Amino acid sequence: MEAFFTTFLLTAITQAGDRAQLLCAALGQRFDRPVPLSIGVILASGAMAAIGALGGVAVGTWISLDALRLFYALSLLFAGLGMLAPRRAVDTLPGWRTGPVLTGLLGLFILQFGDKGQFIIAATAARNHDWVWPLVGGWAGMVVGLVPAIVWQAKLADWPIRSVRLGAGVVITLIGAALALGAFGLV
Template sequence: MEAFLTTLLLTAIVQTGDRAQLLCAALGQRFARPVLLTIGVALACGLMALIGALGGVVVGTWISLDALRLFYALSLLFAGLGMLAPRRPVDTLPGWRTGPLLTGMLGLFILQFGDKGQFIVAATAARSHDWVWPLIGGWAGTVLGLMPAIIWQERLAAWPIRPARIAAGLVITAIGLALALGAFGLV
């Protein structure tokens, strides 16, 4: 259950102000059918979490316990640093004529493949030697992190996203750094 809750919380937080949220907001404005867009986004999140969880379990069988601790610490450290880095503009896929379901699913999958949330899912699965709970937590957390963008769209831009993103990035970076120092036996 710890793997579920940790992954749920972390993957939801790292979506704050992320390019995936911007894409979801843009697609929410473009398509009048948010249900189909939400299904497409949920499918993409599920596939990414599945790949991360299964990959993490495989990696977890190859490396030692100390390396697993470092892998988890680095996933958090780089996720936090990624939240502090400036965002590149997001392509809102204006030329895609595939409808809300496929545009949401394929666009988000392409944008998010190999992103920080997927590495958090993989590192949690590797550390826990379980793929089911990190998969479910990663899927639910990512969906929860992206749904406000689909629902509130341009109203989300009025919220203080940047300060929240910086605060969350600092906290996650500090936790990752502390865990990395612990993995090296320095703390």
């Protein structure tokens, strides 16, 4: 269960103000059909979590325990630094002539492939030698971080996202750095 809670919390927090969340809000305004768009986002999030979890378990069988510790530490370190870095503008996919389910599914899948949430899921799965709980936790965290943006769209601007993003980015970066130093035996 620790793997579930870790991946849930980290993937939900790392979505705050991220490009994926902004894309979901923009697509929510564009389509004004939250249920079909949410279905596409939920399917894309599930696919991303599955790829991360299964890839993490595969990697976890190939590398040593020390390397697993470093992999987990680096996933957190880079996720935290990614939250502190300036964001690029989001392509709202205006030329796509697909409906909300397919646009949400493909748009989010393309944007999130190899993103920090997927690496956190992979690192947690590798560290725990279990793909189920990291997959479920990461998937739930992505859904909790993204679907409200579809529903609340413009109200997202009223949320203290910048503060949450900066605060969480600092905390996650520090935890990742401490774990990385520990993996090298320096702490």
